[in-house]
Amino acid sequence: MKLEQVLKALDEDLPNALDRLLGFLRIPSISTDPAHKGDVRKAAEWLRDELASLGFDVAVRDTPGHPMVVAHSQKGSARPLLFYGHYDVQPVDPLSLWEFDPFDAQIADTPNGPVIRARGSSDDKGQLMTFVEAFRAWKAVHGELPSDLVLLLEGEEESGSPSLQPFMRENADELRASLAMICDTELYSDGRPAIVTQLRGLVGEEVIIRAADRDLHSGMYGGVAANPIMVLAEALAALKDENGRVVLEGFYDGVEDLSNQKRADWESLGFDVADYLGRIGLQNPIGEKGRTPLEMMWNQPTAEINGITGGYTGDGFKTVLPAEARAKVSFRLTGKQDPAKVRAAFRAHIARFLPADCSVEFHEHGGSPASVMDTADPAYTSVRAALSDEWGREAAFIGSGGSIPIAGDFKHILGMDSVLVGFAHDDDRIHSPNEKYDVESFAKGSRSWARIVAALR
Known part of the structure; x- marks a missing residue:
């Protein structure tokens, strides 16, 4: 009462x-x-x-x-x-x-x-x-x-x-x-x-790759000097395989598959991915093959590129090899993934793509485990x-x-x-x-x- x-x-x-x-x-x-x-x-x-x-x-x-x-x-x-x-x-x-x-x-x-x-x-x-x-x-x-x-x-x-x-x-x-x-x-x-x-938990990383001591004329140096944007793009493109899985060493350690009960609960929600994406002008879900959209959004970890800069980005056109390239990358974590291990694995991945003439610098932007x-x-x-x-x-x-x-x-x-x-x-x-x-x-x-x-x- x-x-x-x-x-x-x-x-x-x-x-x-x-x-x-x-x-x-x-x-x-x-x-x-x-x-x-x-x-x-x-x-x-x-x-x-x-x-x-x-x-x-x-x-x-x-x-x-x-x-x-x-x-x-x-x-x-x-x-x-x-x-x-x-x-x-x-x-x-x-x-x-x-x-x-x-x-x-x-x-x-x-x-x-x-x-x-x-x-x-x-x-x-x-x-x-x-x-x-x-x-x-x-x-x-x-x-x-x-x-x-x-x-x-x-x-x-x-x-x-x-x-x-x-x-x-x-x-x-x-x-x-x-x-x-x-x-x-x-x-x-x-x-x-x-x-x-x-x-999901979160790991944020900023990576900076540097090569020459200044921007270079692409006609005079292209094909000979290292291009930081090309190096960075290749490393970032290799974060996932053809099935949409993240390739970082040990990345899926601690990730747990859905229980039968949780899978049934989520299926009962009747999630309409076409409607969900349609609200933002999209229609085709992406992600790891063999996973449902809700599973990808709630129970699977992700690797996403949030921003890339480098070289000349103003109006018109300027043919340069940039001295440096930057990217901001985030990982959403699930289960018992360790943010520190994910960060270390990402840095090791970038290092494997680094030519001898290039250097790399990393900056942390937060890290927290899943709950x-x-x-x-x-x-x-x-x-x-x-x-x-x-x-x-x-x-x-x-x-x-x-x-x-x-x-x-x-x-x-x-x-x-x-x-x-x-x-x-x-x-x-x-x-x-x-x-x-x-x-x-x-x-x-x-x-x-x-x-x-x-x-x-």
Whole structure:
């Protein structure tokens, strides 16, 4: 009965909740831009004040970068829960492509229903506020917050989280709980609620190959002097074989095939790859032969070239052999792949293609292992049932092709699994101009967290 009262309180307070969110979204908390350092702190202090008004013991905690907001409710639960979100947002460039002011948050009507338009509305301020509003309604009905909640709200997620791991290690005893709740994911593509149970890891590498001490005339030196672009192109083209498999030594060590149960679960999702690719103007899936599209996106590792530069790229034409060539390459990891071993194997691969006259330089751009959750924990069944009840559709256990390093950090630093539940849609345009978040996602997301908290008490 109390749960129904909490849900009713959420429904009745939705206009006020939206006003609060709009005010939060109007703070331009862009963590990558030093000019907005004060705005990032302002957003942290806004959260502190909101949570303090609900009865949380909360503080803005300084780091070498942007601050963390850490909040606690009273003790007493058999199952402490940690809730994680981030309050920083992506830059808005190019501003000319926005149809509205990215920080003048507004509600707009669309053919698919009302949406919240602003930078950060979906990633991640709107999602973060779904559980804050759930706690607000819980307090209104019960007279107190759910016990043993820890909130960890970060201000550097969009700039690589440089302070997060040190902060977690220094405050591990304070932050450790039975499960982490992460609200930075999406509904499944057909709109059903979803729990992400595995995430790919990531290795980023930049490689620079140099030859002559200057750009050379291709007529005078072509065919005799080493061409760094040709060397780099040959090495990169050889990363995969004719079947689409990555050829790096030991690359597939730790990669696990799908279980029969997981394969059946994913097949039941009815994923339409033609529709998925059609939305971006493509139609033919690529990848390793003999694998399904979802298997390639969620359970298989990848090697991708993200950018190549070298030589003359301006208007017109200039016949040179470039002095250097650069590429940025990323690997998405699955299972128990070791980021350090993958990085070393890539560097060894490049070295095998290097002529005697060339030198190579590498730069790391992050590395994190994949995360696989232990869904045998009864909490996952409870969360799935709570989501199914709210949305009127059976919630799905899904994978993610992306990387959310915090889930791995919770596992490796604090020793706990994560429940990744979010309510974004794949057309929310996160990281792009004209970001939005459906009002339905915000309203039903808040109701979902109320159900989840009730199920796990």
